[in-house]
Amino acid sequence: MVTILLRTVIIYVTLLIVMRLMGKRQIGELELSDLVTTFLISEIASLPITDTDIPILYAVIPMITLLAFEVFSSWFLSRFSIFKGLFSTRPATLIYNGKVNRREMLRARLSADELIGELRQKGISDISTVKYAILEQNGRLSVIQSSDFTPLCANDMNIAVKENGTDHIIISNGALDEHGMSLLELTEKDVEHILSSRRLKLKEIYLMLIDDGRNVKIFTKKE
Numbered sequence: 143m144v145t146i147l148l149r150t151v152i153i154y155v156t157l158l159i160v161m162r163l164m165g166k167r168q169i170g171e172l173e174l175s176d177l178v179t180t181f182l183i184s185e186i187a188s189l190p191i192t193d194t195d196i197p198i199l200y201a202v203i204p205m206i207t208l209l210a211f212e213v214f215s216s217w218f219l220s221r222f223s224i225f226k227g228l229f230s231t232r233p234a235t236l237i238y239n240g241k242v243n244r245r246e247m248l249r250a251r252l253s254a255d256e257l258i259g260e261l262r263q264k265g266i267s268d269i270s271t272v273k274y275a276i277l278e279q280n281g282r283l284s285v286i287q288s289s290d291f292t293p294l295c296a297n298d299m300n301i302a303v304k305e306n307g308t309d310h311i312i313i314s315n316g317a318l319d320e321h322g323m324s325l326l327e328l329t330e331k332d333v334e335h336i337l338s339s340r341r342l343k344l345k346e347i348y349l350m351l352i353d354d355g356r357n358v359k360i361f362t363k364k365e
Contacts, residue, residue, distance in 0.1 A: 149198055153187050156202055179212050237275035240288070250277050261285065307354025313347045316363070326352055 186204045190196045234246040236257060247257070257275070260283045266272060271291040276284045296303040310322040312333060323333070336358060337344060351359040 145194060149190055149194070152198055153191055153201060156187075156205060179208050183208055233279060234277040235274060236277055236283075237269060237272045240270040240272055242269065246277075252277070257283075304355060306357055309351040309353045309359065311349070312352050313344065313350035315349075316345045316347055318344070322352075326354075326356075328352070 183205050186201050186208075190198045190201045234243075234250050236243055236246050236250065236252065242254070242257070247254070258269075261267070261269065261272070261275070264283075264285050266285060266287065271287050272285060273288045274284070274286040276286075278284055310325050311319045312322045312326075312328065313319065318330065318333065323329070333350075334344075336350075337347070340360065342360065342362065346362050346364075347360060348363045348365070349359075349361040
């Protein structure tokens with residue numbers, strides 16, 4: 143029992159390291175070569191856990207080999223893009239100027255119902271308003287509407303808008319978040335000053351957010 147537990151922990155840690163080095167993409171965003179590598183690694187990792195007669199190195203060495211091959215192939219294909227088509231698919235333009243490309247639909251083995259369904263999920267009910275619908279390498283559909291049907295933005299109306307960027311976590315459950323503080327170049331004294339100006343203490347804060355425009359949002363544990 144202890145042996146199985148130790149083998150499981152070793153394989154788990156090795157998998158974490160291997161998948162971390164492969165990158166942060168989700169399964170739905172993996173290209174064909176990444177997906178095959180992920181499936182192979184999962185199968186190899188399970189063997190020494192279910193069969194204790196198999197040496198654990200028989201799983202670790204193939205996983206490291208697959209990782210090395212994946213890293214090398216990514217580097218190679220980035221340098222010699224002519225070979226990229228051998229290992230991954232190319233983006234396919236399914237709609238152009240409101241017209242469906244039947245040939246690309248057949249190549250992608252995508253039905254009209256599936257295409258219409260994807261467009262509906264993006265809030266588009268009229269194909270004629272679509273300038274481009276591109277099936278990306280990760281299997282997701284990118285849709286660009288014609289300029290006549292895109293919403294007005296501040297730039298179109300010559301309105302100057304202050305850019306506040308995104309919120310960064312500064313305090314989470316009473317503890318300082320060093321990553322968020324470093325992004326905004328805040329020191330611990332800066333945070334203390336903000337809290338003291340609001341008569342609050344660090345331990346009272348559930349969540350404190352500050353965006354790129356230095357706008358502060360604070361949620362206390364009482365709230």
